Every structure is written in C-alpha cells, then in structure tokens.
Amino acid sequence: MVYFAAMSKKVRTAYVCNACGQDHAKWQGQCSSCGEWNTLSEVRLESNSVAASRSLPGTQQATPQLLSSLEGQEVSRLRLPGKELNRVLGGGIPAGALVLIGGEPGIGKSTLLLQTALRMLGSRVLYVSGEESSQQVKLRADRLPGDNPDLYLLPETDVEAILTACQQLHPALVIVDSIQTLYSGALESAPGTVGQVRECATRLLRYAKETGVPVLLVGHITKEGSLAGPKVLEHMVDAVIEFEGERHYQYRVIRSVKNRFGPTPELGFYEMQHTGLKEVANPSALFLSSSESAAAGVAVAATLQGQRPLLVECQALVADAAYGTPQRSANGIDMRRLSLLLAVLEKKCNLRMGSKDVFVNLAGGLRLDDPGMDLAIVAALLSAYFDTPLPPHALFVAELSLTGALRLPVRLEHRLTEGQRMGFIRGFGAQASGQAxxxxxxxHGLAHVAELLPTLFG
Ligand SMILES: Nc1ncnc2c1ncn2[C@@H]1O[C@H](COP(=O)(O)OP(=O)(O)OP(=O)(O)O)[C@@H](O)[C@H]1O
Ligand SMILES: [Mg+2]
Incomplete structure (x- = not known):
C-alpha cells in the first residue's frame, strides 16, 4: 500500500476506502480500486503508526526460503470450553490467531466471550472491555457459570496500554470487546474510524503473531448487517465468526464465514438463558415443529452444515395474488433461489405460479444456503399449491438443476441417518444407485422434478 505525505513530515493524510481498504492521495467520490461510491474516509497517520510502517508482523529481516526446506508443523490449538465454539473454529483457537466475532447489538457477544473466559480453568485470560465498566462485567459474570481464578479484567480503550498489560500478564488468551472502541495515540482520529480500527487491529495482529497468544476481537455490525469498520479488517484476521439469531427466538447461531485454519461453513447453536448461552446438543430438534408437520405447505429438508447434518422445516404459502403484482417473500433462503425454483415448477410441472403470491420461510428464523434444500422447498410449494399435506415423517434432500433434474447432494447417507435418528421413515431425493x-x-429416488407430483400425491 502507498501512503502519501501531506504538509508535515510526521503527519500524513490518506483517504482509505471503507470497502476495500485501498488508500488514495486525495478524496474522490468513487474508489478507483473497487468502484464503490462514498466509501473514502480521511485518515491522518503519524510516522510511528504501525499501519503506516508497512512491515507485516513476523516479517522483519525476512529472507526468501525454499518451501521444500521448511518443516510442516501441526498448528497448536487452544481448546475452548464447550463444543460449539471449538467446532466453528475448526477444533480450537490456533496459537497466534486473530479472530473477529461480529454480531448485532445485544445478540450476546459479550456474554459468549465472558462465559468462555470464565470456564477456561487453568488458563490465564485477559478480558479487555472498552464498552463496559469492571462492575458491569462483574455483574454479568455473577450470573454466568464458571469461575476462572486466573481471569483478569481490564476496562481500557488505549491499545498501547492494552499491549503493555498483555506483556506483563502473559495471558493464554486475550479477549477484546470491542475493536471499535479502541484507539491508538499514533492517530488523531476518533475511535471507531477506519484508520483507528485498522491501526488497532494491526497492533493486536502483530502482538498475536509475535507471541503466539490468540486474540478474540468483538466487532460491531452496521445497519446493513456487515461488519463495521474497514473491509480490510476482515482480510487481516484469521477467522471471522458471525453471531446471529432472531430477537423473538431464544436460540443463537455462530457461523464461521472465514477461517484460515479450518473448514467453513460450520454452525454452532446456543440457547440464550438467564445463566448465559447454553449449547444446543440436538439442533435438529430445534427447527422441527411436530404440531405443524401434518399441515399443507410444510416439508422437512435434510441439510448439511459443515460436517454436521441438520433437519429444518421449510414452510410455504401459495395464494391467489390479491393485487396486480404477485408477491414473493423468502425468509431464511435466498430470494433468487426461490425465483429459480418457481420458474422450474412453472416450466417443468406446468404450475401457474405466475399469478400466485408465494411466501417461503425456514422454521425458527434460520438462514441457510445449502442447495440440497431445493427439493424440500419445492415439495413445500407443491403441498401449499394443492393445499394437501405431504406424506408424514418424510424427508426431502436433493438439489434442483435448471432443467428440472434432481442432483444428489454431498453426504446423502449422513443426512438420511440424521433423519432416521429423528424418527423419519421415508426420504425423497435424487436417484442414489450405488449409495449406502x-x-x-x-x-424414493427420482430423476426429475416432474416425477415428484405423482409420487407424492398419486
Ligand atoms: N438477566 C438476564 N437474563 C436473561 N438474559 C439476559 C439477562 N441479561 C442479559 N440477557 C441477554 O443477553 C443479551 C445481551 O447480551 P450481551 O451484552 O452479551 O450482548 P452484546 O452482543 O455484547 O451486546 P452489545 O452489542 O450491546 O455489546 C440481552 O439481549 C439478553 O437477551
Ligand atoms: Mg457487548
């Protein structure tokens, strides 16, 4: 990256794109790198700013080395208490990793991280709170289980003071709540601005890489639902975890959207209780409502989230359009996917969907993008269209192509076994000859979506 000097030798001004992190010499309406409009923010940098010094952590005096001469080492990981967070991180938090956890206000980010710190018996943890006082954190800790005698609290927002505390304490894990409240004296701008977030994250990244201590950062979410701060923050960290959930439901989902040390997309499930976030051992049970399974417009999909199968109920409502333009609404699935499935039904099954209002929902407000869910959505739509319930205890699992052909999703057996465990007795999907x-x-293996109608309703 290139920084441009302005006026004084020590203070430099740059205009950083909020979307892609590219620097510009002067302000302009459109970023010349990524093409986004109105994303440039002024950043004043002093020569002692780490972000401006350009050297990446751990690369001082680096000389090129032959890849074949290096010895591969298994990443050592710090196991966190509980299964869900470890699962999403790919088996624990790797040494020296910088992990960003983002979520809407009040979703439970501080609760999750504080309860993690409280349960890490035998590990020294430094919990830096830039948003709440020690008393507030203590109040929360009192209602959460776990009592780590080696847990230190630091209500501080100055990144230099935080790093000094880290060097004195030698913690096994550092938690920073949140990155948007931190500031570095090297910059004049206010906490939360693009420059400050980038500078503070760079300082923490350097600390993590140099000492091998993992750092968990809390990040705010903007109104639009993306992580606040520069996009470059997401590139900088090793893993990004999204914390989501519906306000009207007790459950919360953590989802890894980026992970340099493990597979994505893994999901972790929690239930918000008075005593903190309780792990959900059987998430399939969470998204199935037995009372509604006999109703028209309900089909159960056998999905796979990372390594784990998950059953989820798809609900559809198809009604004559009351107004001129038929309405389409999709909650939990991609709207474009719904349009595509409706077009396939219209064309390949001769259904008149064009004059209908169509609403599709995933139970519990869950948001998934597994293409293996296609057949369940189609079955729910057919059931709603004909106002006829689907066969009881049935599962649907297949991806739909534009031609209407059904395709096998990955790990079919794994998905069906989960269905069997949950009491399902029949499955509908793509032809699976040779599959265990x-x-x-x-x-019931089907080749084409047109076969579904006679198979289901005779
Ligand atoms: N006494 C309580 N009993 C049950 N649930 C509580 C209690 N106190 C807080 N909560 C739950 O915890 C949530 C707040 O959690 P937390 O402060 O961890 O969220 P956060 O994501 O850190 O929020 P912020 O963005 O404001 O920092 C509340 O929305 C509420 O659901
Ligand atoms: Mg918080």
Whole structure:
C-alpha cells in the first residue's frame, strides 16, 4: 500500500476506502480500486503508526526460503470450553490467531466471550472491555457459570496500554470487546474510524503473531448487517465468526464465514438463558415443529452444515395474488433461489405460479444456503399449491438443476441417518444407485422434478 505525505513530515493524510481498504492521495467520490461510491474516509497517520510502517508482523529481516526446506508443523490449538465454539473454529483457537466475532447489538457477544473466559480453568485470560465498566462485567459474570481464578479484567480503550498489560500478564488468551472502541495515540482520529480500527487491529495482529497468544476481537455490525469498520479488517484476521439469531427466538447461531485454519461453513447453536448461552446438543430438534408437520405447505429438508447434518422445516404459502403484482417473500433462503425454483415448477410441472403470491420461510428464523434444500422447498410449494399435506415423517434432500433434474447432494447417507435418528421413515431425493443408505428408511429416488407430483400425491 502507498501512503502519501501531506504538509508535515510526521503527519500524513490518506483517504482509505471503507470497502476495500485501498488508500488514495486525495478524496474522490468513487474508489478507483473497487468502484464503490462514498466509501473514502480521511485518515491522518503519524510516522510511528504501525499501519503506516508497512512491515507485516513476523516479517522483519525476512529472507526468501525454499518451501521444500521448511518443516510442516501441526498448528497448536487452544481448546475452548464447550463444543460449539471449538467446532466453528475448526477444533480450537490456533496459537497466534486473530479472530473477529461480529454480531448485532445485544445478540450476546459479550456474554459468549465472558462465559468462555470464565470456564477456561487453568488458563490465564485477559478480558479487555472498552464498552463496559469492571462492575458491569462483574455483574454479568455473577450470573454466568464458571469461575476462572486466573481471569483478569481490564476496562481500557488505549491499545498501547492494552499491549503493555498483555506483556506483563502473559495471558493464554486475550479477549477484546470491542475493536471499535479502541484507539491508538499514533492517530488523531476518533475511535471507531477506519484508520483507528485498522491501526488497532494491526497492533493486536502483530502482538498475536509475535507471541503466539490468540486474540478474540468483538466487532460491531452496521445497519446493513456487515461488519463495521474497514473491509480490510476482515482480510487481516484469521477467522471471522458471525453471531446471529432472531430477537423473538431464544436460540443463537455462530457461523464461521472465514477461517484460515479450518473448514467453513460450520454452525454452532446456543440457547440464550438467564445463566448465559447454553449449547444446543440436538439442533435438529430445534427447527422441527411436530404440531405443524401434518399441515399443507410444510416439508422437512435434510441439510448439511459443515460436517454436521441438520433437519429444518421449510414452510410455504401459495395464494391467489390479491393485487396486480404477485408477491414473493423468502425468509431464511435466498430470494433468487426461490425465483429459480418457481420458474422450474412453472416450466417443468406446468404450475401457474405466475399469478400466485408465494411466501417461503425456514422454521425458527434460520438462514441457510445449502442447495440440497431445493427439493424440500419445492415439495413445500407443491403441498401449499394443492393445499394437501405431504406424506408424514418424510424427508426431502436433493438439489434442483435448471432443467428440472434432481442432483444428489454431498453426504446423502449422513443426512438420511440424521433423519432416521429423528424418527423419519421415508426420504425423497435424487436417484442414489450405488449409495449406502441407512436401513429402516424407505428412500424414493427420482430423476426429475416432474416425477415428484405423482409420487407424492398419486
Ligand atoms: N438477566 C438476564 N437474563 C436473561 N438474559 C439476559 C439477562 N441479561 C442479559 N440477557 C441477554 O443477553 C443479551 C445481551 O447480551 P450481551 O451484552 O452479551 O450482548 P452484546 O452482543 O455484547 O451486546 P452489545 O452489542 O450491546 O455489546 C440481552 O439481549 C439478553 O437477551
Ligand atoms: Mg457487548
């Protein structure tokens, strides 16, 4: 990156794109790098700013080395208490990793991280709170389980003071709540601005890489639902975890959207209780409502989230359009996917969807993007269209192509076995000759979506 000097030798002004992190010599309406409009912010940098010094952590005096001469080492990981956070991080937090956890206000970010710190018995943890006083954190800690005698609180926003405390304490894990409240004296701008967020994150990244101590950062979410601060922050960190959930439901989901040390997209499930976030051992049960399964417009999809199968109920409502333009609404699935499935039904099954209002929902306000859910959505739409319930205890699992052909999703057996465990007795999906299928579950393999209608309703 290039920084441009302005006026004084020590203070430099740059205009940083909020979307892509590119620097510009002067302000302009459109970023010449990524093409976004109105994303440039003025950043004043002093010569002692780490971000301006350009050297990446751990690369001082680096000389090129032959890849073949290096010895591969297994990443050492710090196991966190509980299964869900470890699962999403790919088996614990790697040494020296910088992990960003983002979520809407009040979703439970501080609760999750504080309860993690409280349960890390035998590990020294430094919990830096830039948003709340020690008393507020203590009040929260009192209602959470766990009592780590080696947990230190630091209500501080000055990144230099935080790093000094880290060097004195030698913690095994540092938690910073939140990156938007930190500031560095090297910059004149206010906390939360693009320059400050980038500078503070760079300082913490350097600390993590140099000492091998993992750092968990809390990040705010903007009105639009993306992580606040420069996009470059997401590039900088090793993993980005999104914390989401519906206000009207007790459950919360953590989802890894980026992970340099493990697979994505893994999901972790929690339930918000008075005593903090309780892990959900059987998430499939959370998104199935037994009372509604006999109603028209309901189909159960066998999805796969990372390594774990998850059953979820798809609900559809198809009604004659009351107004001129038919309405389309999708909650939990991509709107474009719904349009595509409706077009396939219209064309390949001769259904008149064009004159209908169509609403599709995933139970519990869950948001998923597994293409293996296509058939369940189609089955729910058919059931709603004909106002006829689907066969009881049935699962649907297949991806739909534009031609209407059904495709096998990955790990079919894994998905069906989860269905069998949850009491399902029949499955509908793509033809699966040669595939190992669980015994005790009748599987109906179909080649084309047009076969679904006679198979389901005779
Ligand atoms: N006494 C309580 N009993 C049950 N739930 C509580 C209690 N106190 C707080 N909560 C839950 O915890 C949530 C707040 O959690 P937390 O402060 O961890 O969120 P956060 O994501 O850190 O929010 P912020 O963005 O404001 O920092 C509340 O929305 C509420 O659901
Ligand atoms: Mg908080």
């Amino acid at each position: 299928l669980p015994e005790g579950l009748t599987y």
